[in-house]
Amino acid sequence: MQREPKKDIAERSKPYHLHVYTTHNNCRVVFTYPSGKLVKNGWWTSGSCGFKGANKSSYEAGYQCAVRAFKRVEEEIARPNFKDGGVSPVTLALKFKGFGWGREAVQKAFMTSEGDNIRASVVVVEDRTPIKIGGTRAKKARRL
Amino acid sequence: MSWLRGVTSAVLSSTARGVFSQRPKLPARMLSNAIWDTIDRTAGTAQKQNPPTPDELWAERSRSATFNPPADPYTGRRVFVNGDLSEAFRRLQTRLRRNRVMQEVSRQRRHEKKGVKRRRLSSERWRRMFANEVRKKVQLVSTIRRRGAY
Numbered sequence: 576m577q578r579e580p581k582k583d584i585a586e587r588s589k590p591y592h593l594h595v596y597t598t599h600n601n602c603r604v605v606f607t608y609p610s611g612k613l614v615k616n617g618w619w620t621s622g623s624c625g626f627k628g629a630n631k632s633s634y635e636a637g638y639q640c641a642v643r644a645f646k647r648v649e650e651e652i653a654r655p656n657f658k659d660g661g662v663s664p665v666t667l668a669l670k671f672k673g674f675g676w677g678r679e680a681v682q683k684a685f686m687t688s689e690g691d692n693i694r695a696s697v698v699v700v701e702d703r704t705p706i707k708i709g710g711t712r713a714k715k716a717r718r719l
Numbered sequence: 720m721s722w723l724r725g726v727t728s729a730v731l732s733s734t735a736r737g738v739f740s741q742r743p744k745l746p747a748r749m750l751s752n753a754i755w756d757t758i759d760r761t762a763g764t765a766q767k768q769n770p771p772t773p774d775e776l777w778a779e780r781s782r783s784a785t786f787n788p789p790a791d792p793y794t795g796r797r798v799f800v801n802g803d804l805s806e807a808f809r810r811l812q813t814r815l816r817r818n819r820v821m822q823e824v825s826r827q828r829r830h831e832k833k834g835v836k837r838r839r840l841s842s843e844r845w846r847r848m849f850a851n852e853v854r855k856k857v858q859l860v861s862t863i864r865r866r867g868a869y
Binding site: 673674682686694697698699700701702703704706707710712713714715716717 | 728793796797798799801804805807808811815820821823824825827829830832835868
C-alpha cells in the first residue's frame with residue numbers, strides 16, 4: 576500500500592556540524608557544512624590559537640578554540656554560503672570526540688556570553704568517541 | 720476496558736493524561752504516547768453508537784505515525800536538544816556515565832594482559848556482590864525499623 580507523503584510534517588533542515596576533538600595533548604574544533612565539507616576558515620586547533628607544548632591540552636586552549644569557532648558560526652548565520660552547501664536556518668549539531676580538558680571548556684563556552692547567539696541553534700549533541708569492540712591490540716601498558 | 724481495571728500495580732502514573740477518569744494504575748512510560756492517545760480517544764466508546772472500527776483506528780495511527788531514521792553506531796549517544804542546551808549536556812553526560820564510556824575508553828587505550836584483566840574482573844564481581852548484599856541488608860533493616868522492631 577503506497578502512502579502519500581505527509582504534508583503536515585515540516586521538512587527538518589539539515590544541521591551544520593561542529594566537531595570537537597579533544598585528546599590529552601591537544602584540542603581541535605572543526606566547522607563543516609551539512610554535507611561534511613569544511614567551511615572556509617572553519618578549523619581551529621590549540622596550536623593555531625597560539626598555545627604551545629603542554630599548554631595545548633589546557634582548558635584555556637579549548638576555550639579559545641570554541642570562542643573563535645563561535646565567531647565563524649555567527650558569520651555563517653548572518654550570511655549562509657549557499658554555494659558550498661549551506662542552508663538558511665543554520666542549525667548546529669555538536670559532535671564530541673575524546674575526553675580531554677577541551678571538551679568541558681567548549682561546553683562551558685556555550686553557556687557563557689560568548690555563545691549567546693549560537694546556543695539556540697544547537698539541535699543535537701552527540702558523542703562520537705571511538706569505542707572498540709574487540710579490535711586491534713593497543714600498545715602495552717606503561718610501567719611508571 | 721475491564722482488563723485495565725483489573726491491573727493493580729502499586730505504581731500510580733504521576734502524569735495526568737487526557738480525560739480518561741478511571742486512570743489505570745500503570746507507569747506512564749510503560750505504554751507509548753500513541754497508545755495513550757488511542758486510549759484517551761477511544762476509552763468508553765464501547766457504549767457509543769459508532770465506535771471506531773479496528774481498521775479505522777489502524778488507518779488513523781498509520782497516517783499520523785512518524786518513524787525515527789535507521790540507527791547508526793552513535794544513536795545511543797545522541798541527545799536532541801529541547802530548548803535547554805545545558806540540560807542536553809547533562810543528559811548526555813548521564814548517559815555516558817551510566818554506560819561507563821569513559822572508563823571503557825581509558826581501558827582500551829593500553830592493552831590489558833590476560834592476568835590483569837582476570838584480576839580486575841574478579842575484583843569487580845566481588846565488589847558488586849558485596850555491595851548488593853549490603854544493600855539488601857540495609858533495606859531489610861529499614862523495613863524492620865519502619866514497621867516497628869518489637
